[in-house]
Amino acid sequence: MSADRIIHGVVRGEPITIIVDGEPLACFAGETVAAAMLAAGVDAFRSDRRGKPRGLFCNMGSCYECQVTLVASGRRVRACLTQAVDAMEVVTRG
Amino acid sequence: MADLQHFDVAIIGGGPAGQAAAVALSGHGLSIAVIDEQPRPGGQILRQPPARFAVQAWLEGRSYAPLKQLLARFQALSGITWLGEHSVIGVQQGSVMAMGPEGVTTISARHILIAAGCQDLAVPVSGWTLPGVYAAGGIQAFLKGQQLLVGSRVLLAGTHPLQLLIAAQIVAAGGTVAAVMFAQPRSAMIGALTKHPLAALRRAPDLLATAGALRTLARAGTPVLFGAKIEALTGNDRVSGAITNQGQVACDAVGLCYGFVPQSAVPRMAGAQMKPAGPAGGWACVHDEWMRTSVPGIAAAGEAVGVAGAAAAAAGGSLAGIAIALDLGLIDADAADRAARQPRRALLQHRAFAALLDAAADPTDHFPKPAGDTIICRCEDVDHATLTGQVSAGGSANAIKLATRCGMGACQGRNCEPSLLRMIAETGPGSDPGFTARFPARQVSIADLLPPE
Numbered sequence: 001m002s003a004d005r006i007i008h009g010v011v012r013g014e015p016i017t018i019i020v021d022g023e024p025l026a027c028f029a030g031e032t033v034a035a036a037m038l039a040a041g042v043d044a045f046r047s048d049r050r051g052k053p054r055g056l057f058c059n060m061g062s063c064y065e066c067q068v069t070l071v072a073s074g075r076r077v078r079a080c081l082t083q084a085v086d087a088m089e090v091v092t093r094g
Numbered sequence: 095m096a097d098l099q100h101f102d103v104a105i106i107g108g109g110p111a112g113q114a115a116a117v118a119l120s121g122h123g124l125s126i127a128v129i130d131e132q133p134r135p136g137g138q139i140l141r142q143p144p145a146r147f148a149v150q151a152w153l154e155g156r157s158y159a160p161l162k163q164l165l166a167r168f169q170a171l172s173g174i175t176w177l178g179e180h181s182v183i184g185v186q187q188g189s190v191m192a193m194g195p196e197g198v199t200t201i202s203a204r205h206i207l208i209a210a211g212c213q214d215l216a217v218p219v220s221g222w223t224l225p226g227v228y229a230a231g232g233i234q235a236f237l238k239g240q241q242l243l244v245g246s247r248v249l250l251a252g253t254h255p256l257q258l259l260i261a262a263q264i265v266a267a268g269g270t271v272a273a274v275m276f277a278q279p280r281s282a283m284i285g286a287l288t289k290h291p292l293a294a295l296r297r298a299p300d301l302l303a304t305a306g307a308l309r310t311l312a313r314a315g316t317p318v319l320f321g322a323k324i325e326a327l328t329g330n331d332r333v334s335g336a337i338t339n340q341g342q343v344a345c346d347a348v349g350l351c352y353g354f355v356p357q358s359a360v361p362r363m364a365g366a367q368m369k370p371a372g373p374a375g376g377w378a379c380v381h382d383e384w385m386r387t388s389v390p391g392i393a394a395a396g397e398a399v400g401v402a403g404a405a406a407a408a409a410g411g412s413l414a415g416i417a418i419a420l421d422l423g424l425i426d427a428d429a430a431d432r433a434a435r436q437p438r439r440a441l442l443q444h445r446a447f448a449a450l451l452d453a454a455a456d457p458t459d460h461f462p463k464p465a466g467d468t469i470i471c472r473c474e475d476v477d478h479a480t481l482t483g484q485v486s487a488g489g490s491a492n493a494i495k496l497a498t499r500c501g502m503g504a505c506q507g508r509n510c511e512p513s514l515l516r517m518i519a520e521t522g523p524g525s526d527p528g529f530t531a532r533f534p535a536r537q538v539s540i541a542d543l544l545p546p547e
């Protein structure tokens with residue numbers, strides 16, 4: 001199950017593509033990486049020590065469950081605070 | 095490490111409190127930095143959609159109108175340097191360290207206002223680490239800010255009335271809410287309201303918003319249940335249901351809504367005196383009648399001084415702004431007193447309403463019971479059984495942190511500290527000052543802290 005974008009009454013930025021773990025993912029300029037991933041049905045951001053998938057939790061920058069690595073800079077960032085930019089490449093594992 | 099920037103005033107947080115302070119300080123020719131990790135101002139209550147979006151009918155409800163006016167005034171101010179996408183990682187008297195897209199910046203300012211707001215209280219229950227389980231405020235922020243519905247059948251569960259509003263917003267956006275489950279009995283909520291009819295009446299618009307939310311949910315056939323407690327969240331790779339004392343519920347997203355706690359990492363690190371924030375837990379800044387903390391040159395306003403809603407945050411922010419103008423010698427004591435009269439009155443009123451809300455939403459006796467293997471510290475995977483052992487052996491929060499790594503992870507204990515302190519209060523030595531706050535308040539790589547080559 002994936003999250004659904006609200007279409008009615010909403011005009012988004014231009015369509016762009018980001019790359020998550022090597023897979024192209026269609027989204028819109030200005031969306032957060034977290035929103036783009038959820039809308040594409042990608043809701044596991046990591047596995048915990050029990051090998052169980054973990055999702056994001058707070059969507060406001062405080063829980064750190066949404067961390068991804070920006071391939072270009074090597075920085076670990078919070079996907080819920082990071083705006084998607086065309087051709088941006090992220091990997092979910094550190 | 096990047097550059098050094100100088101300002102007269104640095105405001106941490108672009109929510110209602112930070113905006114109101116900036117408005118109160120405008121017109122004096124001051125240089126003011128407003129630092130926020132969100133790209134756009136608004137704070138949690140007005141999480142703005144990206145500048146690239148055009149959203150018709152964004153947050154049209156009556157209770158949002160005065161906040162949208164304040165935001166518009168703030169955005170029209172001159173002399174403000176908006177440092178969006180900057181996370182404050184440390185504060186001390188006279189300086190703020192922030193991590194931006196290009197690295198770490200140090201901001202020097204004679205006056206610093208901490209207006210960092212609050213966060214959802216993180217409440218552990220079996221299965222809460224499954225993808226699809228969110229803090230309820232997070233679901234709402236996806237709606238407001240990203241125009242995204244996180245699931246096709248959302249269950250809201252907790253004790254805080256805000257979940258009614260969130261449920262109604264989901265329904266209005268075309269989504270489906272499986273149920274809104276209040277763990278407390280209906281009488282506990284109604285009782286709190288009728289005990290303080292005056293405070294309730296003064297905030298009629300908010301109560302009407304709640305009534306409106308109930309109507310929206312009734313029309314949609316959404317069950318609103320009381321005394322309904324979640325026992326476990328279930329699913330394989332993501333959440334697919336909940337086991338409750340009133341039977342099983344199928345859902346593909348869950349929002350946990352047991353209340354809010356101040357974001358306290360920054361003031362605690364600065365050494366400001368703190369006090370317990372309220373029934374939901376957490377720590378609030380102690381302040382004087384001008385919103386000054388115990389650290390000279392550092393003031394606090396908004397939910398950093400206690401969770402009391404956006405209107406109280408704005409009133410406290412105004413007061414803090416007026417006080418900074420007074421302390422900088424820009425206005426005299428008489429002028430400050432005159433200007434402070436209205437925000438002081440507003441603050442009192444809103445706090446009375448907040449106390450009522452606190453009583454109605456009090457989660458103390460209504461938390462889910464974690465199982466032994468329920469993870470309490472999400473970052474370091476420390477479970478309830480491990481912590482129970484430590485707590486009954488009499489450990490303090492700091493000692494348990496060292497022994498188990500609970501609170502040592504990426505979130506710096508923001509999620510697990512209230513849970514651990516509840517355990518210590520219930521079965522351990524009792525009150526505990528919590529984890530010692532450590533730099534940085536937000537994770538940062540060592541490379542970003544080193545001087546450039």
Ligand SMILES: Cc1cc2nc3c(=O)[nH]c(=O)nc-3n(C[C@H](O)[C@H](O)[C@H](O)COP(=O)(O)OP(=O)(O)OC[C@H]3O[C@@H](n4cnc5c(N)ncnc54)[C@H](O)[C@@H]3O)c2cc1C
Nearest residue numbers: 107109110111131137138139182210211231396397403404
């Ligand atoms: C997710 C969420 C949703 C909410 N929704 C509602 C609602 O619908 N209705 C309602 O009445 N109340 C809501 N609340 C409560 C609400 O937050 C307040 O009533 C109001 O927004 C408080 O205003 P404030 O100015 O104190 O803080 P906020 O509005 O929270 O603003 C604080 C700002 O500080 C920033 N910040 C925090 N820490 C740092 C840091 N270290 N570095 C940089 N920036 C930082 C944050 O990004 C935020 O923008 C919500 C709370 C949360 C957490």
Ligand code: FES
Nearest residue numbers: 059061063064080
């Ligand atoms: S979801 Fe919590 S930090 Fe991003």
